[in-house]
Amino acid sequence: MKYLEIKNLRKSFGGLTVIKDISLTVEEGEVVAIIGPSGSGKSTLLRCATMLETMDSGELIYLGEHAVKTNAEGKAVYAPPKQLKKIQRYYSLVFQDFNLFPHFTVLKNVTDALITIQKMSKAEALAIGRELLQKMSLSDKEDAYPYQLSGGQQQRVSIARALALSPKVLFFDEPTSALDPELTGEILKVIRDLAAEQMTMVIVTHEMSFARDVADYIIFMDGGVIVEEGLPEQVINNPQNERTRAFLSRFER
């Protein structure tokens, strides 16, 4: 089943076009990595897909349900709020700089949305939260506050927070870019484990070897368009496009 479809997405800020006509599909259980130089529009793409930015035109579809359609004049039309709220539950996002809530404990960060928004019973929410923290090897940190944790631990809490809502699609926006190199590994391992559990994920990343190992499909973006896409071996090991080659040559392989 197609979990996410984006069709002919366009987005500009002021007069500057950041995304020119991008279409992509993510199937159930698939891991898609989006790579490309800074300013290529990959983060904006993610922010449009998670509705943190409004798109100018195009379609956004989760599990066959339209969040955004384009009308006859070529303008994006968003679904009514009730529908959007339902669709919003299909995905979650892990931010580059975590964005944990500093005044909540680790456990509350993970469970507050379940209790406050989804009206789950406290006991049930705490059970889910503790299970996820255990999965992230953070059981001993449930009462800590975010400032007491390392960057890698904070990012694992934010992954647990995103997973608590049991999203169908999980987005990652450069999840290791704010971390020291020695902390990157622990996050990549968590994502690898999720991939092994068939979690559907879309990952914007700078970690080329990681993208090659974990992704089922790779999209290389530059200048607001998809320059090259395909299987990891093909895109990373044997790029056809000149721009992809130039970009990848800057990374050690």
Next chain:
Amino acid sequence: MDWSVMLLKLAEGMLKSVEIFTLTLLLSLPLGLFVAFGRMSKNILIRNIIKFYISIMRGTPLMLQLMVVYFGPYYIFGLTLPRGYRFWAVIIGFVLNYAAYFAEIYRAGIESMPLGQYEAAKVLGYNQSQTFMRIILPQVIKRILPPVTNEVITLIKDTSLAFAIGEFEMFTTARAIASAESTVTPYIAAGIFYYVFNYIVAGAMEWCEKKMSYFR
């Protein structure tokens, strides 16, 4: 004048000062939040009206504002107001003035919050009011406590401005006794009173700050 009589009068004045202080805070702290929302409104008319109100409150002497609130209804509109109005004029004047200052503090606190907090809340499904009440406001309160403390301490001393319209709070009482009895003792008593009051309030605010130090 007898010592005990003088002390009794001063105590009455003290009580009045505490009353003005407490009422002003209770009313201006929440009002300031609404003023801050108006100041940040997307509606340009509301925003500009509030902006003008704040600039008047900050740009003219509080003493003058008290006089306008007290004498204005009669001299401008010809209204006769009941006897007890003097006290309420003091409260209205202080509340309007302090709400403006608090509003600017709130606004600074709210606007200093990183966008990422709003975005994380949005992705997790919090609606606007949940986001503000659960995520933003607790962090804003922590950030604005030091400037709020400043205003609160200033308010204690500002209550003495009520003498401008003859409300018998601590300072007015002390002045009346001092000139009637040709002694400076009431002034010394007043000084001690303001200092002790401030000391207690500053201690309370410090306690609040400590209470909020469990997160960063």
